Amino acid sequence: SKGLGKAAACHMNECKCGAEVGAFGKDCPKHGDEKCRDEQLALCTTMACGSKKLHVPGAGTKRCAKKVCGSADMSTCCRSAGLGRQFDIKIKFNSVAAMGLEGGSRLRVQLKGGGAKTSWLVWGLSADSGQETTRSVASNIGDIEPTEICINNQFRKHPVDYFKMDWIKIKNKDAPDSTAYWAQVSDWGGALHTSGRTTVCKSVQMNR
Numbered sequence: 001s002k003g004l005g006k007a008a009a010c011h012m013n014e015c016k017c018g019a020e021v022g023a024f025g026k027d028c029p030k031h032g033d034e035k036c037r038d039e040q041l042a043l044c045t046t047m048a049c050g051s052k053k054l055h056v057p058g059a060g061t062k063r064c065a066k067k068v069c070g071s072a073d074m075s076t077c078c079r080s081a082g083l084g085r086q087f088d089i090k091i092k093f094n095s096v097a098a099m100g101l102e103g104g105s106r107l108r109v110q111l112k113g114g115g116a117k118t119s120w121l122v123w124g125l126s127a128d129s130g131q132e133t134t135r136s137v138a139s140n141i142g143d144i145e146p147t148e149i150c151i152n153n154q155f156r157k158h159p160v161d162y163f164k165m166d167w168i169k170i171k172n173k174d175a176p177d178s179t180a181y182w183a184q185v186s187d188w189g190g191a192l193h194t195s196g197r198t199t200v201c202k203s204v205q206m207n208r
Helices: 073-075
Strands: 014-017 020-024 053-055 078-080 086-097 106-114 121-124 131-139 146-155 164-174 183-186 201-204
Touching: 073 078, 086 106, 121 131, 146 164
Parallel strands: none
Antiparallel strands: 014 020, 053 078, 086 131, 086 164, 106 121, 106 146, 146 201, 164 183
């Protein structure tokens, strides 16, 4: 009798992921190609974002395009260190009179950047002459990278409340507490007085 021919073997496509077996079957478009399984892709947290950059929120669950993160993954994994929703603002006061006493004035901050601006955010009700004071404010419009910062003395009760600032420093609250991440703005001029000049705005460079 005539023997039956052997059926041709059916091979499943198998891709590579570096030195390991990568995607296979329908997830591997061509046998031998370089394509990793999702779980083999590097997490964004393994990527060094470099100077003046931070990992994006949720970086612990985001993955790079390959087994090792590279420059092509920068926009996926990293963002400017100046972009955020909460900011630490440190103010050095030259002089303060009655600020906050008996429900006096409030120091308020407004951040502007990218064509957007926050509401007036309360920084604090009190401060001391010659002191550096750090407090935090939270953006009410989501992420913003400030290019301008405004300070306002909001009159409440006490008519003689005023303060005079030497400098202001600002950084994204998520950024490390090191000099490289603090942007300083100086030359704020004279006092902000509830019965005179109440508001002043200055440009700021968050990511030099």
